[in-house]
Amino acid sequence: MAKFTITVNGKKKTVDVDGDTPLLWALRDSLGLTGTKYGCGEGICGACVVHINKKAERSCSISIKDVEGKSITTIEGLAENPNHPIFKTWIDLEVSQCGYCQPGQIMTLAALLNEKKKPSKKEIEETMNGVLCRCGTYHRIHKAVDKLVEEN
Amino acid sequence: MKKQSRREFIKVVSLSGGGLVLAAFIPAESIFAKPGEEPKIFSPNAFLKIDSNGVVTIIVHRSEMGQGVQTSLPMLVAEELEVDWTQIKIEQADADRKYGSQTTGGSTSIRRNYEPLRAAGAAAREMLIAAAAAKWKVQPADCKAENGFVINKLNGKKIGYGKLADDASKLPVPQNVKLKEPKDFKIIGKKIHRLDTPDKIYGKAKFGIDIVIPGMYYAAVKRPPVFGGMVKNFDASKTKLLNGVKEAVKISSGVAVIANSTWAAFKGKEELLVDWDNGLYANFSSEKIKSKMIEKLNGTGEEIRKEGNPELPITNNAQFLEATFEVPFLAHAPMEPMNCVANVKDGKAELWVATQNPQAAQRDIARQLGLKEENVTIHVTLLGGGFGRRLQTDFAVEAAEISKAAGVPVKLTWSREDDIKHGFYRPPSMHKLNGAIDSDGNLIKFEHHVSAPSIFSQRAGRKIEPKEYDIAEAAWPLEYKIPNIKLSGSLVDTHVPxxxxxxxxxTQNPFAVESFIDELAYLAKKDPFEFRRTMLTEDSRLRKVLELAAEKSDWYKKLEAGKGRGIALSEGFGSFCAQVAEVSIKSQNEFKIDRFICAIDCGIVINPDTVEAQIEGAIAFALSAALKGEITIKNGGVAESNFDDYPILTFEEMPKVEVYIAQNSFPVGGVGEVGMAACPPALCNAIFAAAGKRIRKLPVKLN
Structure with missing residues (x-):
């Protein structure tokens, strides 16, 4: 075990875990930030997406030792502004069903829209294809993304 | 279900804290109950609480797994209670027989609770009115309830529910409560925003996997590679060398590692050396079960139902068609893997479970641990998807066993690999269909022989009679007017759960039936929509959704070359559904689904937005299976392990979905499942229209 210091949602946090511990489990088990979800552990499903230095990354596939000193934003951090346009659109269009994948969907989209105000259809598809939803909310995510891009 | 009058199921159960607690008796029913079997339990149940501050809390006794019951069930109570919807609170019920059935499956939550929950709200409303009338010394008829207040119609004075709660709780429960006329509904039938959405998108919602209790350890379980296998012995010496690992214990399903984090438990599991007794099925494979199904299909099978004289030879220039359809094993793979928090000590167990079946979890844990049911508390969390997987209680029993063996509270988390490899699978099936078209193009004979393993037989642990064949569910050719029909079935055994x-x-029979009906339409040189329409009576609800879907899809509008439309129908769970798929062929191996049009008749609609969402979701779920889903059995276990080899539909692959809801006042139907059945045949019929290729095996392969 070793101590690692990371910046999460603007605050410095220290966790005492093995260096190979995925960031996902450090966030969930050590820091109690359970908004970031475990879905596959292999970087396939995107439920665990957080922002590392503003980029969308899969927290299940990156070790705590590799994020030391970096700035991490989780869904809880994004939700510090509940009026973020993504949240408002998500509520307007009632996108969520079971809700489990939604933090990953939202964090992935937030990073994309942060980087590019008007991403192309192809860029949207390539990015959002990386977050799986079993309830099938894709149809409404699509509508939400279109609305957000149009309003940007 | 026994028919009951409303008066049988309403009464006040308790008076507490100056508040009003109103109960309803809901007949216990179970999706596992056999037809005609009398419900065993009739228990009183509190569905709403009003405290003296006027806070209205509605208790939700079915599980929220994305289908919206934490909103739609409270809507039923609130409608009759005449309460300000924005002010209500909800509580998820623990497992308790007093609620009647809490089993969230079979598209029953709204269907079974539409009247009882409204009656619960209406009785409370009448009692609050009576309490106000007594206070004002006027007749109840001089008062009305509105928005959380009782209003004196004579002078306009009003008093809040909170101030009436104590008085109301001392009143007798009205016996024949009058429910509102649908025309007076203020909440039911409206697109009401879901109550669970904000917490879910802000990352605050608590699913089972998010629960933390004081002193809790983390656990993972290594299970046998072959279904039915057992632990002979194990060596945890390497596991115990890892940081954070507390211990390893044998439980009934395998070996559990207990650690101070999920990651340590997962790593500890990898380091376990287990000597397995693989049991009888190590050589079992998907191919073996397929050859058994083929063998059975070559026989006659057991007759399940017959109309006319399908055995009589047909001679008058008829055309004949035979086709065989096939679908594989499937896993549920909800996004939230199985998990459970358990604290077992001093002869009591307390669990937090994302379950569709809290009462079964309570029963099974009590049985496994030798506890009394009343000493097993089940708190129901949000479910990160269910789809039937969480009707099973295996993971909750595991967590309870681990907590008991380790003597500490634990959170058990399954890996995705555990989920894919240790599920309860949708069985495979094969279907042989025969049809005859007479010289006028009429369908005069339809035979369907289905061969599949029976879920019911496996669960009951006994042979079942043809009249009990669950494998034949929705295998009859709908309501089509066909003079000669025969349905037969053949069971095959499997060790796969x-x-x-x-x-x-x-998800199986309608694929075969509605694909074959399409083939017969082409054989009869008829339009597939017209062919179906003319076989349905004019007042048929199925015919109406068929016509609605055809109209909305511009059925007769010609598509460009390389595109095609397919149509299919389904009926089930009290609802009727028609779907039209539109596809574009991109290359020899590739196609794109452009859109799905769905017309649904689910009778009275509670929340139209949820109905649409359920259909959109059902189409996505069905398409995952139709396009990609296949679980393969090799060496007695599941070959696939994660979303890389058991892929599901992606964002880009999701077609546009248009949902049209029939407006009528038929009894409430279910919406969680009915959207599943018509989807694969509509898709495959569209592929035929576009590419001239019949798809008779799922998942779809163009070549």
Whole structure:
């Protein structure tokens, strides 16, 4: 075990875990930030997406030792502004069903829209294809993304 | 279900804290109950609480797994209670027989609770009115309830529910409560925003996997590679060298590692050396079960139902068609892997479970641990998807066993690999269909022989009679007017654990039936929509949704070359559904689904937005299976392990979905599953229209 210091949602946090511990489990088990979800552990499903230095990354596939000193934003951090346009659109269009994948969907989209105000259809598809939803909310995510891009 | 008058199921159960607690008796029913079997339990149940501050809390006794019951069930109570919807609070009920059935499956939550929950709200409303009338010394008829207040119609004075709660709780429960006329509904039938959405998108919602209790350890379980296998012995010496690992214990399903984090438990599991007794099935494979199904299909099977004289030879220049259809094993793979928090000590167990079946979890844990049921508390969390997987209680029993063995509270988390490899699978099936078209192009004979393993038989642990064949669910050719029909079935055994997968056998039989009806339409040189329409009576609800879907899809509008439309129908769970798929062929191996049009008649609609969402979701779930889903049995276990080899539909692959809801006042139907059945045949019929290729085996392969 070793101590690692990371910046999460603007605050410095220290966790005492093995260096190979995925960031996902450090966030969930050590820091109690359970908004970031475990879905596959292999970087396939995107439920665990957080922002590392503003980029969308899969927290299940990156070790705590590799994020030391970096700035991490989780869904809880994004939700510090509940009026973020993504949240408002998500509520307007009632996108969520079971809700489990939604933090990953939202964090992935937030990073994309942060980087590019008007991403192309192809860029949207390539990015959002990386977050799986079993309830099938894709149809409404699509509508939400279109609305957000149009309003940007 | 026993028919009951409303008066049988309403009464006040307790008076507490100056508040009003109103109960309803809901007949216990179970999706596992056999037809005609009398419900065993009739228990009183509190569905709403009003405290003296006027806070209205509505208790939700079915599980929220994305289908919206934490909103739609409270809507039923609130409608009759005449309360300000924005002010209500909800509480998820623990497992308790007093609620009647809490089993969230079979598209029953709204269907079974539409009247009882409204009656619960209406009785409370009448009692609050009576309390106000007594206070004002006027007749109840001089008062009305509105928005959380009782209003004196004579002078306009009003008093809040909170101030009436104590008085109201001392009153007798009205016996024949009058429910509102649908025309007076203020909440039911409206697109009401879901109550669970904000917490879910802000990352605050608590699913089972998010629960933390004081002193809790983390656990993972290594299970046998072959279904039915057992632990002979194990060596945990390497596991115990790892940081954070507390211990390893043998439980009934395998070996559990207990650690101070999920990651340590997962790593500890990898380091376990287990000597397995693989049991009888190590050589079992998907191919073996397929050859058994083929063998059975070559026989006659057991007759399940017959109309006319399908055995009589047909001679008058008829055309004949035979086709065989096939679908594989499937896993549920909800996004939230199985998990459970358990604290077992001093002869009591307390669990937090994302379950569709809290009462079964309570029963099974009590049985496994030798506890009394009343000493097993089950708190129901949000479910990160269910789809039938969470009707099973295996993971909750595991967590309870681990907590008991380790003597500490634990959170058990399954890996995705555990989930894919240790599920309860949608069984495979094969279907032989025969049809005859007479010289006028009429369908005069339809035979369907289905061969599949029976979920019911496996669960009951006994042979079942043809009249009990669950494998034949929705295998009859709908309401089509066909003079000669025969339905037969053949069971095959499997050691692979079977389970209810969203819509169950309705994901199998309608694929065969509605694909074959399409083939017969082409054989009869008729339009597939017209062919179906003319076989349905004019007042048929199925015919109306068929016509609605055809109209909305511009059925007769010609598509460009390389595109095609397919249509299919389904009926089930009290609802009727028609779907039109539109596809574009991109290359020899590739196609794109452009859109799905769905017309649904689910009778009275509670929340139209949820109905649409359920259909959109059902189409996505059905398409995952139709396009990609296949679980393969090799060496007695599941070959696939994660979303890389058991892929599901992606964002880009999701077609546009248009949902049209029939407006009528038929009894409330279910919506969680009915959208599943028509989807695969509509898709495959569209592929035929576009590419001239019949798809008779799922998942779809163009070549």
């Amino acid at each position: 079977l389970g209810y997968w969203r819509a169950v056998y309705q």
